[in-house]
Amino acid sequence: MSVPSQKGSRSPTRDRQTTLFWLYVAGKTPNSVQAIANLQSICQEYLRDRYKIEVVDMLQEPLRALSEGVLVTPTLVRLSPLPVRKILGDLSDRNAVLHVLGLEESPE
Amino acid sequence: MNRKRIAPQPQGLEKMPTGIDGFDEITGGGLPRNRTSLVIGGPGAGKTVFAMQTLVNGARRWNEPGIFVAFEENSRQIIANAASFGWDLETMEKEGRLFILDAHLSADDIKSGMFDLVGMLASIKAKSDEMGAKRIVFDSIDVLLTFLNDPVTERQEIYRLHEWLAQEGPTGIITIRLAGDNLLLSQHYGFIQFMADCVILLRHYLIERVSLRDLRVVKYRGSKFEENEFPLIIDSKGIDVTSFRSKETKGKVSNERVSSGIERLDTMLNGGFFRGSSVLITGAPGTAKSTLCAAFAEAACRRAEKTIYISFDESADELVRNMSSVNIHLAPHIESGVLYIYSENTESRSSEEHLMRIKKLISEQEPRCLVIDPLSVMIRAGGRISALGVAKELLGLTNANLITTVLSSLVEGGESMVETSGIAISTVTDTWLDLSFVAQGGERNRALSIIKSRGTRHSNQVRELILSDQGVTLTDVYTARGEVLMGSLRWARIRAEALEKELTRAEIERKRIDLELADAETLARMETLKRQLEAQRAELALLIAQQKVQEEAWSVGQKDLGEMRDADKEF
The missing domain is CATH 3.40.50.300 (P-loop containing nucleotide triphosphate hydrolases)
Structure with a gap:
């Protein structure tokens, strides 16, 4: 799974502008592949290089999701900036994603 | 892992006891092992308790660890109430005999596009392998379906769940809540029913303000079962089912007296x-x-x-x-x-x-x-x-x-x-x-x-x-x-009768004594008369003797006188 952005670190970023995402997927199932593509597209359009995505493959790390309360795949969690936001699905409803992430007004 | 594909033995498939006695009796041993059972019922019918009790009993009695996947908010509440049934879930979790996955899905979660349960099932599979789970409960699937909220996705995910259960081994129990008392299952549920090997229907209702529950096995592939409704109660120890089977009342006979x-x-x-x-x-x-x-x-x-x-x-x-x-x-x-x-x-x-x-x-x-x-x-x-x-x-x-x-x-x-x-x-x-x-x-x-x-x-x-x-x-x-x-x-009657008897008795006694007295008197009189008679006879005898003496005396005297007077014979 190649993701062009940096692998996220668990330490909180000092850059207030940087948005940190965890994206839970299940291997290469259609929904998961779709979600990664959709997220990258949104990020590139709205956040440029001010984002980090950590992709968590539940097939590889099955027990991690249990402790983090994630059930369905794909699930997107925005850890920062606060508040934490959670979106379920392949992120194909772009407007809903932008709305939740508060990005509607600033397309660049 | 593919235990399900093993052909049923001639004696029937293997059964997994629930530890709910009446139920195991009705089904001839419990739920079908390594297969999927459905527990369907309205609110408060006892689905969650039934499922949880099966897990608890499995872990306690047969050392079969279990996983409880709680979709429903209510099921978490029941977990909290489990202590009242004497189930110490916390300790069981610590000992690795039970795992409760809080899978509460909120309708408020934001959805964007398609999603599936692949990740969750992978996670549960990992947990199941880790603890060697033999039993798994999904409570309740309707919450999940409501959440999915798309007919295609619903069917697809139900399939996925079913396949997963069929492949991964643990005996599955899926609960479904029905709204109201309507037992007609929607198309969906019919589809789910078709996939399950065993379907159990629970009912809860009131008759004359008395709360009643019952249980009925609707379907059990490859096994005989009792088709009747059986009363079910929930008490301090959990669920109990009474198998009122129409036993022949051919009782034992004893001649001993008690x-x-x-x-x-x-x-x-x-x-x-x-x-x-x-x-x-x-x-x-x-x-x-x-x-x-x-x-x-x-x-x-x-x-x-x-x-x-x-x-x-x-x-x-x-x-x-x-x-x-x-x-x-x-x-x-x-x-x-x-x-x-x-x-x-x-x-x-x-x-x-x-x-x-x-x-x-x-x-x-x-x-x-x-x-x-x-x-x-x-x-x-x-x-x-x-x-x-x-x-x-x-x-x-x-x-x-x-x-x-x-x-x-x-x-x-x-x-x-x-x-x-x-x-x-x-x-x-x-x-x-x-x-x-x-x-x-x-x-x-x-x-x-x-x-x-x-x-x-x-x-x-x-x-x-x-x-x-x-x-x-x-x-x-x-x-x-x-x-x-x-x-x-x-008492009065008996007293009166006794008195009467007493009087009669006294009367007779008196008469008897009287008679005895009279008798004695007569006898005494007879004795006196006898004595008198004797006395009279003696007197008579004396008189006769005197007379004789007198006669003799007289004859002797005359002769003597004649001789003395030398009287001539010609006087």
């Missing part, structure tokens, strides 16, 4: 009740039904026979106190453990619930004698099973275990033909004693009669039952001129 606790009654019954038989005592309030019950119980305890006294009217303390006033002492037997008094004020329980409790008590205590005082409270409680059904079931059980059983039943005025009065029940009991009040001469007295007693030559006379601080006794009643007299009237 004392009723009242000597005279034993005599009337030709030695007492038969061991393992059932006795019904009917009567109006206050006719001493409880006293008769207690007398029987005390006698049983004296023979050191374990006895259960189920008292619905009085608490154990009240019963002990009240009975001591008629010289029936139960307290020492409670202390020694021979007597177990179970008292409960249970207006809101159904008949089935009572019956199940009694069954439990019997299996726990293994009594030889049982008293239920009164049975009428229990069967009046309501429920689908008729009073007669309850009695039959109960007596079938006691008879099979040779438990001599005494049941009392309240009969109120004008109600004697109502089924619950005990009259109907009398048809299934072996002996029927009826207690009544007879009002006469301004007082009420208790009367006992044996209406029937199978296999026993018995007295058909009415006896008066007398309670005193000396105990319970039966007395003959006074029957004369076609009426039965009791109490003071009987």
Whole structure:
């Protein structure tokens, strides 16, 4: 799974502008592949290089999701900036994603 | 891992016990192992408890770890309430015998596009492998479906879940909540039902304000099962199912006699009740039904026979106190453990619930004698099973275990033909004693009669039952001129008769003495006369002797004189 952005670190970023995402997927199932593509597209359009995505493959790390309360795949969690936001699905409803992430007004 | 593909053995597929006795009985061993079962029911029907209990029992009794996937918010609440069933889920989780996954899905979660359960199932699979889970519950799937909210996704994910269960091994239990009492499943549920190997329907409803639950196995692939509805209760230990199976009431027969606790009654019954038989005592309030019950119980305890006294009217303390006033002492037997008094004020329980409790008590205590005082409270409680059904079931059980059983039943005025009065029940009991009040001469007295007693030559006379601080006794009643007299009237009549007899006796005695006296007098007179006669005879004899002497004297004298005078012969 190649993701062009940096692998996220668990330490909180000092850059207030940087948005940190965890994206839970299940291997290469259609929904998961779709979600990664959709997220990258949104990020590139709205956040440029001010984002980090950590992709968590539940097939590889099955027990991690249990402790983090994630059930369905794909699930997107925005850890920062606060508040934490959670979106379920392949992120194909772009407007809903932008709305939740508060990005509607600033397309660049 | 592909255990499911193994062809069923000729004896049938392997079963996984739920540990819910009645259920395992109905299904001949439990749920189909390594397959998927559905538990369908309305709110409060007991789905979650059923599922959780199966996990807890599996972990505790058969060392089979389990996973509980809680979709429903309510199921978390039930987990919190589990302690009230005596389930220490926290400890079980720490020991790795149980894992509860809080999979509460909020409808408020924002959705964008398609999603699936692949990740979750992968996670659960990892957990399952880690702990070696043998049982897994998904509670409840309808919450998940509502959440998915798309017919295609729903079907797809149900398939996924089913396939996952089929492949991964643990025996699956999926619960589905139905809204309302409608048992017609929507298309979806029909589809789910089709996939499951075993489908269990739970119902919860009210009849005359009494809460009732029941369970029915709708489908069980590859296995025989009981198709009827079975009463289900939820009590302090969780779910219990009673398998009222139509057993043949071919009971055991004993010729041994067991004392009723009242000597005279034993005599009337030709030695007492038969061991393992059932006795019904009917009567109006206050006719001493409880006293008769207690007398029987005390006698049983004296023979050191374990006895259960189920008292619905009085608490154990009240019963002990009240009975001591008629010289029936139960307290020492409670202390020694021979007597177990179970008292409960249970207006809101159904008949089935009572019956199940009694069954439990019997299996726990293994009594030889049982008293239920009164049975009428229990069967009046309501429920689908008729009073007669309850009695039959109960007596079938006691008879099979040779438990001599005494049941009392309240009969109120004008109600004697109502089924619950005990009259109907009398048809299934072996002996029927009826207690009544007879009002006469301004007082009420208790009367006992044996209406029937199978296999026993018995007295058909009415006896008066007398309670005193000396105990319970039966007395003959006074029957004369076609009426039965009791109490003071009987006493008065007996006194009057005794007096009359006494007078007659005295009169005869007096006459006898008179006659004896007369006799003696006559005899005495006879004696006197005899003496007189003798005296007279003696006098007569003397007189004759004197006469003779005189005659002689005279003849001698004349001759002498003639010689002396030398009288010539020619004078």
